[in-house]
Amino acid sequence: MTDSEEEKREENRKEDAKIREEGRKKEPSRTVFSKFLSHPLRIILVLLLIILLLLFLFWFYGLGGGGGKALPGSSDSLNASPSIQTQGTPPPETEIKVSVHRELNISFVPSDADTEAARALTCNVSWTDAATGSRETRLVSEDNMADFEFALEKTIRAWYIASASTAQDVPTVAVQMTPFPGEGTLQKITKIVHDVDSKISIMRLEK
Secondary structure (H helix, E strand, C coil): CCHHHHHHHHHHHHHHHHHHHHHHHHCCCCCHHHHHCCCHHHHHHHHHHHHHHHHHHHHHHHHHCCCCCCCCCCHHHHHCCCCCCCCCCCCCCCCCCCCCCCEEEEEEEECCCCCCEEEEEEEEEEEECCCCCCEEEEEEECCCHHHHHHHHHHHHHHHHHHHHCCCCCCCEEEEECCCECCCCHHHHHHHHHHHHCCCCEEEEECC
16 A cells, blocks of 8 residues: 555545534534433323323312312311310200280189179189299188288289289289179279289279
């Protein structure tokens, strides 16, 4: 091999090396990420990771941090006031009041000799107890008119005071005139009742 041939080969090698060097300079640089994505399996893995991340964000903002229901153990559920109230002192029992009319009834006992006439200085006084709803009846019977009127007024006054705090309607005294107690009896009872309270209404009853 002559010197001229050797020189040509050396020039050709240099020319080839120069061309390869210029080709590498012209090729765009590849990042680490682009090199990583060059493999198909790696691309699929990246897509799966992105999907999982999106699902997690949807779950977190949709349930935990997006204004929805607080999850058990989350800060919202821990800081929220408990819905179950602690049992304290039970409220006092409400007093049951019986709604009754504020009415007192006076009736007379038939005479042994005449059932249409009333027994002298004797009568039954009855009313409904406003607190219990039970019927109260008291017999007023005396030997003389003064004692009879005193006992009757005492009984009427006891009823009036006991019923004052529980009844709201106007108090009424109903006098049953059968059997007949005699002339002037209703006027005397009216005076006794109005001595207790002049606002009490008097009602005459006939069978």
